[in-house]
Amino acid sequence: MQRHASLALGSGLAGVMAAILVAVLFSLHPAQATAAPATPAPATIVAHGEHTDTVATAAVVVDLGDGAAVVRWVDLAGPLSGLEVLEASGLEVAVADSSFGPAVCAIEQVGCPVDNCFCDADNYWNYSFWDGSAWQSYPVGANDAIVEADGAVEGWRWGAFDGAQASPMLAISAASALEWLRGQQDPAGGYGESVSAAVEALMAVGANHYPAAAWRANDDAASAEDFLRRMGRRFAGDGAAAAGKLAVALTGAAACRPARLPTPLNLFDADAGVFAADSGFNAWGILGTAALSQTIPATAIDALAAQQQENGGWEWQAGFGADTNTTALAVQALIASGFDPADPAITAALAFFEGAQQPDGGFVYDPATPEFGSDANSTAYVVQALVAAGEDPAGERWSAAGATPYDFLLSLQQPDGSFVWQAGTPANLVTTAQVVPALLGRPYPLAVRPLELCAYR
Numbered sequence: 351m352q353r354h355a356s357l358a359l360g361s362g363l364a365g366v367m368a369a370i371l372v373a374v375l376f377s378l379h380p381a382q383a384t385a386a387p388a389t390p391a392p393a394t395i396v397a398h399g400e401h402t403d404t405v406a407t408a409a410v411v412v413d414l415g416d417g418a419a420v421v422r423w424v425d426l427a428g429p430l431s432g433l434e435v436l437e438a439s440g441l442e443v444a445v446a447d448s449s450f451g452p453a454v455c456a457i458e459q460v461g462c463p464v465d466n467c468f469c470d471a472d473n474y475w476n477y478s479f480w481d482g483s484a485w486q487s488y489p490v491g492a493n494d495a496i497v498e499a500d501g502a503v504e505g506w507r508w509g510a511f512d513g514a515q516a517s518p519m520l521a522i523s524a525a526s527a528l529e530w531l532r533g534q535q536d537p538a539g540g541y542g543e544s545v546s547a548a549v550e551a552l553m554a555v556g557a558n559h560y561p562a563a564a565w566r567a568n569d570d571a572a573s574a575e576d577f578l579r580r581m582g583r584r585f586a587g588d589g590a591a592a593a594g595k596l597a598v599a600l601t602g603a604a605a606c607r608p609a610r611l612p613t614p615l616n617l618f619d620a621d622a623g624v625f626a627a628d629s630g631f632n633a634w635g636i637l638g639t640a641a642l643s644q645t646i647p648a649t650a651i652d653a654l655a656a657q658q659q660e661n662g663g664w665e666w667q668a669g670f671g672a673d674t675n676t677t678a679l680a681v682q683a684l685i686a687s688g689f690d691p692a693d694p695a696i697t698a699a700l701a702f703f704e705g706a707q708q709p710d711g712g713f714v715y716d717p718a719t720p721e722f723g724s725d726a727n728s729t730a731y732v733v734q735a736l737v738a739a740g741e742d743p744a745g746e747r748w749s750a751a752g753a754t755p756y757d758f759l760l761s762l763q764q765p766d767g768s769f770v771w772q773a774g775t776p777a778n779l780v781t782t783a784q785v786v787p788a789l790l791g792r793p794y795p796l797a798v799r800p801l802e803l804c805a806y807r
Contacts, residue, residue, distance in 0.1 A: 406500035410439045411480075411521045414460045415473065415508035417737075418791035419516035420559045421525045426500075432477060432492030435504055441559070451493050458559055460508050478505040480518045516791065517744075523760060524789040526767035527782050528558060534779055535567040539577030545585040547779055548577055549599045554786035556602025556796045563605065579608045579804055590617040590625035594638025601641040602796030606804035614638040615647075623649030629657040630666035630676045633683040640686040641795035651687045654680055655695055661705075662698035663717075674706045674713050674728045678735035682794045691739040700739060703732050704747075710761075711753030725772050726762050726781045729755050730788035738793035759785055 406426040411419055422439035424430075430438065433452060437443055444456040446467040454475045455467035462469035477492050478485040480503035488495045497504060503522070507515045531551050534541055541547040552574050555565045562575035578585075578600070586593040594614040600607065614635040618625055625635025632654050639646045657680075658664055663672025664680040681699045689696060706717040712724025713732045733743045733755050741748065743755045762770050762785075768777035769785045787796065 406498065406502075408435055408497055408499075408502040408504055409518065409522055409525065410436060410441070410504045410506070411516060411518045412441065412457055413505070413507040413509075413516040414458060416791075417514070417516055419521040419524075420458060420790070421518075421521040423525065426498060426502075429496050429498040432488070432495035432497055432504060435497050436492065436506065451491060454492065454506070457506060457508070473509050476505075476507045476509065476511060476513075476515075478507070478515070479503065480505060485515050485518075517756075519760075520756060520789045520791075523763055524558065524786045527763070527769060527786050527789070528554060528560075528767075530767035530777075531555075531779070531782060531786075532565070532567065535565070535571070535574070537567055537571040539566060539572035539574050540581065541779060545578075545581045547783075548574065548581070549585065549596055550780050550783040552578070552599040552603050552605070553595075553794075553796065554783040556599060556604070557787035557790050557792045560603065561605070562600070562603035565603070574603065575605045575804075578605065582608045583611050586612045589631065590614045590619075590635035590638075591631035592634075593617055594625070594634035594636070594641075597638030597801075598634075598641045598795050600801055601799050604797070604799075605801070607801035608804055609806075613642060613644070615644055618647060618650070623647065624653045625650055628667040629654055629664045629680060632657070633664075633676070633679040636683040636687060637679070637794050640683075641798060643798050643800050646687050651684070654683060655689075658695055658698065661717075662700075662702035664699075671716065671718065672702065673716050674703065675715060675731050677702055678731035679794075681735040682738045685738045685793075686795060696739055699735070700741065703736070706732070707748065707750050707755075709751045709753070710758050711748075711750050711755050712758030713755065723772060724758055726759060726769050726778075727771060727784050729758055730785045733759075733788035734793040737788075737791050756789070759789065 408424045408426055410422045410424060413419055420441065422441060424435050424438045436454070442458050443454065444461065444464050445452050446455050446464045448467070453467050455462045455464050457475065461475060468474065478487050485505050503518045505515060505518065507513065531554060535551070536542065541551055552562055555562065555574060562578070563573050565574040566572060578596070582596055586596050593612050593616070597613060614625055618635070625632045632650060636646050636650055636654060659672045661672055663674070663677040665672050666676045677699050681696060684695060685691065702717070703713065706713045708714055708720060708724045710724055712729040714720050714722060714724055715728045716722070736743045736748065748754055762773065764770065764777055766777070769782040770776065771778050771781045
């Protein structure tokens with residue numbers, strides 16, 4: 351099908367009415383794209399773990415309006431309309447009938463209700479395709495657009511017509527990593543004997559809006575939710591940090607709450623006024639409490655802010671020295687607690703990150719020992735903190751010698767979709783899991799919601 355950019359709309363009332371018309375017809379205004387990272391993903395990265403030569407595959411990349419992405423693969427049994435591809439993605443899609451044809455009102459509950467599909471005069475669901483270097487608008491609506499080419503990338507973005515859109519390269523990289531993680535899952539729903547690994551994997555799963563109840567190795571295997579129903583209570587009992595980390599994972603992946611599962615607040619040290627004496631543990635307690643939509647004790651927030659070191663960083667435990675990982679968690683915890691990104695504590699942390707960035711674009715664990723080199727886990731955590739603080743990790747401020755943190759992360763992805771901690775090291779499950787939320791632009795907590803008790807069975 352021949353593709354062209356749609357014409358720009360007018361301003362004023364006519365522009366508003368035209369924007370509504372365009373929303374119904376699913377066309378996108380020209381030149382709205384987030385350019386691919388300067389260094390492209392390795393050409394050997396698989397696009398889809400189950401791809402075969404006989405089945406064409408399309409990627410659906412959805413920007414929910416905050417710059418973060420959700421990505422799904424769709425196998426094309428034959429030519430499909432753009433709307434059919436979206437509906438086949440498994441994402442929650444709300445569509446209304448109109449005199450102009452079907453209109454997408456909401457995706458993953460972002461947008462407008464079906465009975466008032468154009469409730470927002472300034473924002474709507476933009477529809478586009480990736481041409482290999484930029485997002486381009488379709489000249490027709492999604493109900494009329496035909497998708498049949500293997501490797502097609504379909505884009506949806508909630509927002510105004512001139513907004514930037516999430517990078518498809520980063521989203522597809524994350525999708526490949528998730529395919530690898532699914533391949534590592536065992537029939538019991540976990541990842542071997544390590545509950546911690548299962549929790550890390552579930553945070554990656556939730557970052558891409560996969561529900562824990564559906565994340566399983568195959569149709570006959572137990573799900574991630576099944577595994578944590580059995581093992582979660584024991585893991586959370588290790589302390590407020592573990593309970594907080596599990597809460598972030600469960601809320602992010604829309605899981606249920608196992609019976610008698612302790613929350614971070616259940617393990618809060620009321621006498622000391624903190625979740626834990628050390629800043630790293632305290633940060634996870636705060637993040638988990640925020641994820642569960644519970645009130646964070648002010649004393650815990652004050653204590654975390656007070657634990658910031660003179661160099662702007664935080665240390666995991668007293669005497670360890672400031673590191674990028676703990677600092678990234680502290681930044682996300684303080685922002686989740688209500689700190690403004692312009693707060694001096696946050697700006698000092700950003701300066702600490704600047705001192706930890708290496709010429710390859712990545713971040714070292716300890717700025718005092720740059721000889722150890724950048725690593726994927728530290729870089730991913732810092733990216734999440736930058737996003738939480740409203741920074742653009744692909745922007746000029748975070749470009750070192752022309753390389754961004756994303757460039758560094760993509761350089762560590764393997765042909766099977768996994769990530770390594772540093773070049774020359776083997777594939778690492780925890781590293782792969784921790785990189786996914788960063789690539790998708792999702793800081794912690796991934797979602798804020800109370801958890802419903804798991805049904806008895």
